[in-house]
Amino acid sequence: MIFVTLEHILNHISFSIISIVITIHLMTFLVHEKVGLYDSSEKGMIATFLSITGLLAIRWIYSGHFPLSNLYESLMFLSWSFAIIHMIPKIWNHKNKNDLSAITTPSAIFTQGFATSGLSTEMHQSAILVPALRSHWLMMHVSMMLLSYAALLVGSLFSIALLVITFRKNIESFGKNNNFVIRSFFFSEIKCLNENRNVLQNTSFSSLNFKNYYKYQLVQRLDYWSSRVISLGFTFLTVGILSGAVWANEAWGSYWNWDPKETWAFITWTIYAIYLHTRTTKSWQGANSAIVASIGFLIIWICYFGVNLLGIGLHSYGSFILT
Numbered sequence: 001m002i003f004v005t006l007e008h009i010l011n012h013i014s015f016s017i018i019s020i021v022i023t024i025h026l027m028t029f030l031v032h033e034k035v036g037l038y039d040s041s042e043k044g045m046i047a048t049f050l051s052i053t054g055l056l057a058i059r060w061i062y063s064g065h066f067p068l069s070n071l072y073e074s075l076m077f078l079s080w081s082f083a084i085i086h087m088i089p090k091i092w093n094h095k096n097k098n099d100l101s102a103i104t105t106p107s108a109i110f111t112q113g114f115a116t117s118g119l120s121t122e123m124h125q126s127a128i129l130v131p132a133l134r135s136h137w138l139m140m141h142v143s144m145m146l147l148s149y150a151a152l153l154v155g156s157l158f159s160i161a162l163l164v165i166t167f168r169k170n171i172e173s174f175g176k177n178n179n180f181v182i183r184s185f186f187f188s189e190i191k192c193l194n195e196n197r198n199v200l201q202n203t204s205f206s207s208l209n210f211k212n213y214y215k216y217q218l219v220q221r222l223d224y225w226s227s228r229v230i231s232l233g234f235t236f237l238t239v240g241i242l243s244g245a246v247w248a249n250e251a252w253g254s255y256w257n258w259d260p261k262e263t264w265a266f267i268t269w270t271i272y273a274i275y276l277h278t279r280t281t282k283s284w285q286g287a288n289s290a291i292v293a294s295i296g297f298l299i300i301w302i303c304y305f306g307v308n309l310l311g312i313g314l315h316s317y318g319s320f321i322l323t
């Protein structure tokens with residue numbers, strides 16, 4: 001009973017802290033990114049990581065198995081994985097602002113929020129493992145798969161953000177060109193516009209260049225972090241699939257059975273292999289490779305939820321059981 005109480009306390013603490021971190025992030029946009037607020041948000045994410053770590057450890061102790069037997073546990077582990085990815089820049093000694101926080105923090109809170117509030121109380125209970133899951137491969141295979149999901153989702157969200165910014169920039173450029181043509185055609189003020197442009201050039205050129213340069217730098221950072229995090233997630237995914245194949249051979253006598261979960265895992269692996277291949281060609285980097293990653297974002301959710309919602313295949317051990 002005391003373990004369950006501690007689990008609930010740590011759950012509420014982690015959710016409260018990460019909610020405060022979200023609020024701090026919103027405040028940094030309003031007060032021009034104060035260093036003190038940013039440092040507080042970073043400390044908050046570390047506290048959230050430690051709280052979820054304690055929650056999973058306590059659940060491991062009283063359940064007697066690694067806490068990845070049902071949807072609730074997998075979602076909490078996924079939220080924990082987002083917190084780990086959030087700290088990647090610090091692990092790599094990246095001294096600039098942590099760009100991952102714009103994606104990892106909301107992802108962590110939405111995942112944990114759905115796990116705690118979106119699922120029924122019965123689904124929060126630790127389940128007794130079926131015979132096929134009573135293996136030392138449970139920790140290796142499932143943890144690698146969920147870490148890969150977290151990394152690939154974060155990287156894909158960066159690619160989606162890159163596409164949004166690029167698309168918006170193109171729309172703005174298209175609109176400006178259209179306005180120029182319309183005004184030139186209907187009012188015949190080309191000469192006047194040129195004169196005004198020369199007068200305003202000295203006052204607006206620097207700010208315009210700064211705005212364009214900021215967007216360029218932002219797109220470059222999004223592209224950089226997207227490729228780095230997806231590469232990490234692809235490595236986790238490869239290890240997870242290989243360890244799953246070994247586990248499948250022990251449990252079912254075959255390395256690969258082409259059941260729905262395995263098929264969608266292979267599709268996910270193929271999509272991100274294509275993404276990494278596009279990164280080797282300079283002309284395909286940026287928006288082109290981001291489109292591939294955006295497709296992968298949808299494929300991951302099908303692989304993660306789809307099979308279990310349908311309740312079919314060798315990987316379905318009951319309602320929302322994930323392996």
